[in-house]
Amino acid sequence: MTSDKPGPPEFDTSVAHQARIYDYLLGGKDNYAADRAAAETGLKIWPEGAFTARANRAFLGRAVRYLAGEAGIRQFLDIGTGIPTAGNTHQVAQGIAPETRVVYVDYDPIVLAHARALLTSTEAGATEYIDADLRDTQTILDQAAQLLDLTKPVAVTLLAILNAIPDSDDPDGIVAQLMGAVPSGSYLAISHPGSDLLSREALAGMTDVADRMIRQAFIFRSQEQVARFFEGTDLVAPGLVRVEEWRPDPGSAPGRSSMWGAVGRKR
Ligand SMILES: C[S@@+](CC[C@H](N)C(=O)[O-])C[C@H]1O[C@@H](n2cnc3c(N)ncnc32)[C@H](O)[C@@H]1O
Secondary structure, three states, rough: OOOOOOOOOOOOOEOHHHHHHHHHHHHOOOOOHHHHHHHHHHHHHHOOOHHHHHHHHHHHHHHHHHHHHHOOOEEEEEEEOOOOOOOHHHHHHEEEEEEEEEEEEEEHHHHHHHHHOOOOOOOEEEEEEEEEEOOOOOHHHHHOOOOOOOOOOOOOEOOOHHOOOOOOOOHHHHHHHHHHHHOOOOOOEEEEEEEHHHHHHHHHHHHHHHHHHHHOOOOOHHHHHHHOOOOOOOOOOOOOOOEEEHHOOOOOOOOOOOOOEEEHHHH
């Protein structure tokens, strides 16, 4: 790991963590004063942050529904799981296909502490939780292979996590390694905060807040940079769009997020 930000977080309530800031923005209770302070400071600069968090979570639901439904996927590798909340990946997928197998991965101890809520699989399916850093990609693949059959299609979901991986840690290489380990017909779902979806002032302000107040890196990337992660896949319609514009449910809440999202099918 070559990042100037440290590796897996310790359980430290004095510094804001992305998992807990996100929990706060979604209205959860698993957050501390430092998380709330960072979130509130960020919202002054980036008021769309709260809508963006909710829109991202709703994108997770629609993307998983699509993958388990129309795309017929029965295996998920969900990396950057976050603190369990309503509509976790296995609940959405197993609601459609109870035999679905889901492997969750996160490196934050608070997510590990809540992992039991992720291990409530249907009898026909299965779930597993791996406490690991995305940058230890081979470890994740080796452990995931104990539950998932990596010779059959897998949906790899990287939702609101690649923003914590600086370029110096080679996020393109990490995504390529994950997708290289699964067969053609597998899927990749990514959501990522967009540097081109914020004003220049907001972007500078958020970068400053992240540097001062958040333990992990928090990087915005352009639509073009996010599109590069999908190399070797064909994007499912409507392509790489703001998350709320990806196959929206009728009557969904209005707003404009600052988050790109897409689903691609491996060629
Ligand atoms: C903002 S939450 C997103 C949760 C969920 N994927 C969603 O979109 O609703 C990002 C999660 O990624 C995790 N994360 C960040 N960097 C990570 C890394 N290098 N390895 C594993 N997990 C990481 C954080 O701990 C956090 O729980």
